Amino acid sequence: MRHSKKSTENNDSNNYKIIAVDDEIGIIDSLSIFLKHSGYTLVGCTNPYEAIEKVKTEQFDLMLLDYIMSPIHGDTVVEEIRKFNKELYIILLTGHKDLVPPLETIKKLSIQAYCEKEDKFDQLLLLIESAFKSIDQVKTIKDMNEELRRSNEKLEKAYLETIETLRYTVEAKDSYTRGHSDRVSAYSVLIGNELNLYDKDLRVLKVGGLFHDIGKIGISETILTKPSKLTDEEYYEIKKHPAIGKQIISNASIFRDIIPIVYSHHERYDGTGYPERFKRR
Numbered sequence: 001m002r003h004s005k006k007s008t009e010n011n012d013s014n015n016y017k018i019i020a021v022d023d024e025i026g027i028i029d030s031l032s033i034f035l036k037h038s039g040y041t042l043v044g045c046t047n048p049y050e051a052i053e054k055v056k057t058e059q060f061d062l063m064l065l066d067y068i069m070s071p072i073h074g075d076t077v078v079e080e081i082r083k084f085n086k087e088l089y090i091i092l093l094t095g096h097k098d099l100v101p102p103l104e105t106i107k108k109l110s111i112q113a114y115c116e117k118e119d120k121f122d123q124l125l126l127l128i129e130s131a132f133k134s135i136d137q138v139k140t141i142k143d144m145n146e147e148l149r150r151s152n153e154k155l156e157k158a159y160l161e162t163i164e165t166l167r168y169t170v171e172a173k174d175s176y177t178r179g180h181s182d183r184v185s186a187y188s189v190l191i192g193n194e195l196n197l198y199d200k201d202l203r204v205l206k207v208g209g210l211f212h213d214i215g216k217i218g219i220s221e222t223i224l225t226k227p228s229k230l231t232d233e234e235y236y237e238i239k240k241h242p243a244i245g246k247q248i249i250s251n252a253s254i255f256r257d258i259i260p261i262v263y264s265h266h267e268r269y270d271g272t273g274y275p276e277r278f279k280r281r
């Protein structure tokens, strides 16, 4: 948008674009003179259909809209505009306070305010000023959300990069692990998908699969790569890798969710796997 926080603070009202719609040219002229005097410029429109088209092709911050008009009333104009623009701030102008649409309609069409037409337009000016404050607040919130989204994207990228870097560390130690961990990760996600798990849980499964054997970093290479059958002592050593893995990743908060996977990936439903049985030895 053209207006900035700075410009608002400086009360540079020319940064806002106002469209006024009224089938009486006299009202448009009065509004134009009054608002110009207050530092605002407006685009006037006496044909409601033309006004809808203008909003489609030009960007406006605020619409001052007459309610009782021909050939269509103000609420119909808003109804049409809301089909393609939910953000335009609209102040409905009424000839008499009894001639306002029902409150339900005002809420449904997101008409932000209504104001009785009067000679001096003082009340209208207050409404316009508060409209611009509100527009700026919405813009600030949107900017903050966008910033937050970008920060999250950066964090996510850093997270994935950390995972990749760590993966290389594990793979350097045990080349067998790579293909195995990739497969465990991929199959886990496939099963998770079949179980209709949430995306966040699928991500835990993916990363958990990739790192489930990270504890092998702490096991001797001679044992890990031994081509023949392991002795009881060597097997005892190997069975330490879930607990070692848990210890390694416990220090990094980004891996908090995968700790149970790493620690219990050799466990069985009946508790006869390890590390539980291992602990009982």
Ligand SMILES: [Fe+2]
Pocket: 212, 213, 241, 265, 266
């Ligand atoms: Fe394992």
